[in-house]
Amino acid sequence: MAKTSPSEAQSPSSRELLAETHDEISSRADTVWTRGEGRAPAIAKHRKQALKAGSRGRIAVVDGCRTPFVRAGEQFKDMDVVDLASVPAAELVRRLALDPNEIDQSVFGVVVPALYAPNLGREVVLRTTLPDRIPGATVNLACASSNRAIAQGVESILAGQADVVLAGGAESLSTVPITYSRNASQRFMELAKAKSLPAKAATLAKISPKDLAPNPPAIAEYATGETMGQSCEKMAKENAVSRVAQDEIALHSHLRAAAAAAEGRFDDQIVPTYAPGYGPVVDRDTGIRPDSSMEALAKLRPVFDRGYGTLTAGNSSPLTDGASAVLLMTESKAKALGYEPLGFVRSYAFAALDPATQLLQGPAYAAPQALDRAGLKLSDMHLVEMHEAFAAQILSNMKAFASKKFARDELGRSAPVGEVDLDRFNVNGGSISIGHPFGATGGRVTIQVLNELKRRDEQFGLITVCAAGGNGFAMVVER
Numbered sequence: 001m002a003k004t005s006p007s008e009a010q011s012p013s014s015r016e017l018l019a020e021t022h023d024e025i026s027s028r029a030d031t032v033w034t035r036g037e038g039r040a041p042a043i044a045k046h047r048k049q050a051l052k053a054g055s056r057g058r059i060a061v062v063d064g065c066r067t068p069f070v071r072a073g074e075q076f077k078d079m080d081v082v083d084l085a086s087v088p089a090a091e092l093v094r095r096l097a098l099d100p101n102e103i104d105q106s107v108f109g110v111v112v113p114a115l116y117a118p119n120l121g122r123e124v125v126l127r128t129t130l131p132d133r134i135p136g137a138t139v140n141l142a143c144a145s146s147n148r149a150i151a152q153g154v155e156s157i158l159a160g161q162a163d164v165v166l167a168g169g170a171e172s173l174s175t176v177p178i179t180y181s182r183n184a185s186q187r188f189m190e191l192a193k194a195k196s197l198p199a200k201a202a203t204l205a206k207i208s209p210k211d212l213a214p215n216p217p218a219i220a221e222y223a224t225g226e227t228m229g230q231s232c233e234k235m236a237k238e239n240a241v242s243r244v245a246q247d248e249i250a251l252h253s254h255l256r257a258a259a260a261a262a263e264g265r266f267d268d269q270i271v272p273t274y275a276p277g278y279g280p281v282v283d284r285d286t287g288i289r290p291d292s293s294m295e296a297l298a299k300l301r302p303v304f305d306r307g308y309g310t311l312t313a314g315n316s317s318p319l320t321d322g323a324s325a326v327l328l329m330t331e332s333k334a335k336a337l338g339y340e341p342l343g344f345v346r347s348y349a350f351a352a353l354d355p356a357t358q359l360l361q362g363p364a365y366a367a368p369q370a371l372d373r374a375g376l377k378l379s380d381m382h383l384v385e386m387h388e389a390f391a392a393q394i395l396s397n398m399k400a401f402a403s404k405k406f407a408r409d410e411l412g413r414s415a416p417v418g419e420v421d422l423d424r425f426n427v428n429g430g431s432i433s434i435g436h437p438f439g440a441t442g443g444r445v446t447i448q449v450l451n452e453l454k455r456r457d458e459q460f461g462l463i464t465v466c467a468a469g470g471n472g473f474a475m476v477v478e479r
Contacts, residue, residue, distance in 0.1 A: 011259055014422040017252045020245045024395060025419055029402035031240035033358055034409035041353065041365075041410065050373045051158065051347055057331025059154045060341035061477070064168075064326035064447035065091050067273045069285045069435030072173040076321040078276045080114040081439070084323035085170035086127040088443075091271045092166070092327050093128070096339065104162035106136040107152050108325075109145025109169035110439040113138065115177045120170065120439075121149075130166075140439075142468035143389060145169045146324060147348075147442030147475065153328045154345050163333045168325030171437035184211035221468060224356050228389070228468065229304035231359035233311050236392035238358070239399055243310040247297040249391035250315040250432050257429025258290035265428055265455065269447050287318050287435045315391040320435030324443025342450040346460070347373035348475040355470035360393040362472015363464035364400035365410070368417050370474035371462070378418035381476075382458035385449040386420075387441055387465040388430035397464065428452060441465065446477070453479050 015022060035041075051059065065088045070076045076084065085108055093100060108121040117123045122136030141148040146169030153165035179185070187207045194200040220227045226234075236246070260266055261284060272283040292314075302309030303316070334341050349369035351362050363386070371377060378384075378401065388394055398420050400406045407416040428448055431441055442465055449461040463475040 011255060014252060014425060014427070017255065018248045018422050020242060021248050021395065022422055024242065024245050025398050025402050028240060029399045029416070030405040032396065032399040032403045032406050033235075033238040034406055037409050039409065040412040050375065051154070051345065056333070058344040059157055060329055060331050060334045061343050061345065061446065061450060062327045062329055062334055062339045062341045063092060063096055064324065064342065064443060064450070065095070065269055065271050066324035066440065066444050066447060067322045068270050068282045069287065069320050069322040069437060069440075069444070070282060071286050071435065072319040072321055074286060075275045075279065075282045076172065076273075077174040079172060079321065080117070080175045081110050081120055081170040081172045081323070082114050082117050082123045082127055084172055084321065085120055085124050085168060085325070087271050087273050088168060088323055088325035089124045089166060090128040092325055093130070096327065098327070098337075100130045102164045102337070103130060103134050103166055104164050105153065105156055106130070106134055106166045107139065107149040108136070108167070108439075109139045109141065109147075109149040109442065111140055111142055111145055111171060112173070112176050114175070124166070141471060141473070143387065143436070143438050144442055144465040144467040144471060144473040145439040147446075147463075147465050147473045150326060150328065150442065150446060151348055154348070157328060157330055164327070164329040166325060167328055168323065168443045169439035170323035171439040172321050173319045173437070174321050178214045180214060181211045183207070187211070221355050221359065223469075226359075227304065228359065229311055229316065231355070232390045232392050233304045233309050235358055235360060235396050236310050239396040241310070241392045241395045241399075245395055246310055246315040246391035247294055249388065249394050250297055251292055251294055253388055253426060253430045253432040254289045254292040256427060257285070257288045257433040260428035261285070261288060262290075265451070269451060285434050287320065288429065288433045311390055311392055315432065317389055317431040317436035320437045322435060322437035322440045324440040324447060326443055326446060342454060343477045343479045346376075346476040346478045348473070349373060351472045353470045355468075357470075358396065359468070359470055360389055360466035361396055361400060362466050362470060363474055364397045364406065364472070366472040366474035367401065367462065367464055368411060368413070370476050371417070374476040376460060376476060378420070378462070381460050381462045382424060382456070383427060383449050383452055383461040384420050384425050385445045385461060385463045386426060386430065387436075387445055388426070388432040389436065389466055391432065393466055397466070442473070446475070450477055450479070453477070
């Protein structure tokens with residue numbers, strides 16, 4: 001069993017830091033939104049199917065690593081997703097002394113791909129000089145993109161199509177392509193086809209000055225037109241989530257991440273990364289604020305609903321650049337190559353709901369399925385690693401886990417999933433402090449929880465990630 005570090009011993013317990021959060025979950029869980037009794041969605045009818053290890057054993061996560069997570073527009077501003085993803089991918093092969101010919105597939109997730117390199121999974125193979133026979137694929141499941149990449153790798157191994165899969169994800173929110181109006185785009189296409197100067201001039205004359213105004217990217221739902229922050233603000237109101245509890249979650253994230261960084265718990269997970277131009281090496285996450293306090297957080301004004309809102313820059317995850325990667329293989333293959341895996345994938349589940357209702361509540365539907373497929377309960381989990389898109393989203397899902405009303409109305413179950421033990425929740429911080437490169441976060445939480453289970457010599461961990469479109473993901477891992 002891991003010993004308690006000096007910083008852990010001196011810092012307040014999670015229960016102390018999250019007093020209002022605990023009260024909301026324990027005493028007011030049934031204030032969570034539901035459709036109403038008798039209107040439970042089809043999730044209650046889903047067949048429970050566990051992962052079958054087969055003769056080759058379980059699916060092992062042999063190792064994983066990531067770049068530092070850096071606020072957008074800072075040190076990684078000149079690196080695209082191919083640059084970023086190649087860093088942890090190359091490091092995994094190097095540190096494991098892996099024969100590259102053992103790799104069967106490369107699968108990477110990204111939300112905004114590089115404009116001229118849309119297949120990130122394949123570009124990673126070529127950039128890191130892995131054998132060019134390795135097929136590469138790219139997936140997009142918003143904030144759960146690298147979770148989808150990992151799951152796809154697991155599925156390929158279970159299907160017997162691969163023994164070893166390199167999986168991960170990246171995001172560069174510093175290099176998002178800027179678009180123009182549809183009229184301007186159409187005219188530019190016409191301009192490229194025009195053969196003569198008069199034809200080119202005639203086409204240019206059709207473009208008005210307003211057409212040349214760039215359309216700034218917005219993290220908005222195509223189906224509803226609402227930004228993620230606006231949708232989560234609505235969730236905070238509908239689920240009766242307080243501003244105080246949100247700020248507690250944010251403070252907990254920063255203090256726990258700061259302690260983990262100071263103790264060196266991220267050292268093996270983070271690959272020191274050189275930005276272009278031979279600048280200084282970046283070897284730590286740049287968003288962690290060890291001096292954060294409830295008083296400082298309380299002074300911040302709401303961002304998405306300036307009149308009546310509770311979501312601020314302090315209790316929301318920042319725009320971030322970064323990448324992560326893990327190496328998956330069969331248990332028998334890992335043993336044959338002499339590796340001791342970080343852990344194993346016990347089960348996972350994807351779920352979804354109407355994005356116009358509770359956009360980021362997907363984990364509340366995915367987690368019970370993943371736990372059922374693992375043959376375990378929430379109370380069996382030694383660690384719970386939840387992606388913190390917004391503190392309000394964390395609280396909404398935690399209340400759903402604990403709510404008898406939600407279990408009855410939304411899940412068609414007689415008992416709730418249970419209360420998350422706050423002393424086992426995001427013990428090394430989460431996305432609010434560490435950062436959230438959309439395509440890379442799923443890999444980060446997987447690496448983080450497995451390393452912490454190893455440090456503590458404990459067995460089971462639950463991962464949850466919300467995603468745009470009303471999607472949710474949950475995975476149970478074990479050592």
